[in-house]
Amino acid sequence: MAEYYIILTFTGVLVFIATYAGIIINNQVKISRNRSLGWLVSSWFSWAVANLLVIISAVVDFYFPHTESNLWEYVIIISFFFQIFGVFSLTLFIDDNAQSTASVIKITLISIIGALYIALPFFPDHLVFNEFSLFQVKFSLFWVQLAFGLYFFFIYFLWIIRIWKNSPKSLRRITTTLFITYITSSIIAVFAYVLTLNRHNTSIVALYAFHGGAILSITVAIRVEPRIINILPFVAERLLVINRTSGVLVYEYTWSNEKRENLSAFIHGIQKVSQEKFQVGKLKSLELDQGIVMINHSEKLTYAILTTKSTKYLQLCFLNFKENFEKEVQNNKIPLEGVVNSADFEFGDKLVDMYFKYIPTRRDN
Secondary structure, eight states: HHHHHHHHHHHHHHHHHHHHHHHHHHHHHHHHTTTTTTHHHHHHHHHHHHHHHHHHHHHHHHOOOOOOOHHHHHHHHHHHHHHHHHHHHHHHHHHHHHHSSSOOHHHHHHHHHHHHHHGGGGGSSSEOOOTSOOOOEEEEHHHHHHHHHHHHHHHHHHHHHHHHHHHOOHHEEEEEEHHHHHHHHHHHHHHHHHHHHTSSSHHHHHHHHHHHHHHHHHHHHHHHHHHGEEEOOOOOEEEEEEEEETEEEEEEESSSSSTTTTTTHHHHHHHHIIIIISSSOOEEEEEEEEEEEEEOOSSEEEEEEEEEEHHHHHHHHHHHHHHHHHHHHTTTTTOOOSSOOOOGGGGHHHHHHHTTTTTBBBBGG
């Protein structure tokens, strides 16, 4: 009986932690305007719902044992779905912030594990309830659940490593603490899980403790220092807005102290050649040895950002900046022909602070 209350208590704490984490990260979505953070919000809220369903099924089945048992099996299967969606969302969040597209290998792997995780409970004796109304997984479902847990550990570990590796000196202390905390909790959870394999319910407590500790540690770290959530594996250097017709630089923002003269003229020249000489259309990017120039166009302006790497998150920031820069030009009826008055485009600094607020730069290192 004590085991019943211990497991429900751990599950309830995990629901609270995941909900709290979702609220904290959702606030960061509003502040940083990083829409890819929405995947992290979805991940934490999904875990909250998944574990809430476990509590509901256990409590109701325990106090109302005559309820149709199959109903609670379906509730548990639904909770498995939310677990899968939570890890799937976490995968998309991590990949969006690290690269331009999601990893096909990781998406395929979690999809296969997820399909098995949902399908196997329908097989006889794979999902059973014990005398305390707590579910147990057996046979193939046990190994699938273990694979699922290892996958979660793997991608979460990669995320923590990336945060620690790419953190600037000003954040190195807190990211090192986060890294050590994660490794320590992981080791403890693994040992606890292995030692209690013969008592499945107790081993679940070990996994819940690890999962709750992982979510809580990153949430507390973000609460203390919000910049942690936006430690990204690239560095932005320069942002340019160029008149497409004349090639005149109408706005520039620099995150680096390095001088890169005539970059706007170079981009405009390449653009002219690609359209007029080779007729291959608009220039979208320039690959460099140690970076990339991402390029976007409107009817009259060309937007370019020099960065060490292109990621989905940076693309969203760049697109948001471009769309709102265009709106400001139109709303203020700023002329783009003839002599350009740089003072007319001072609003660009505000947009940079709004949409590139947490972009890592060389000044941070």
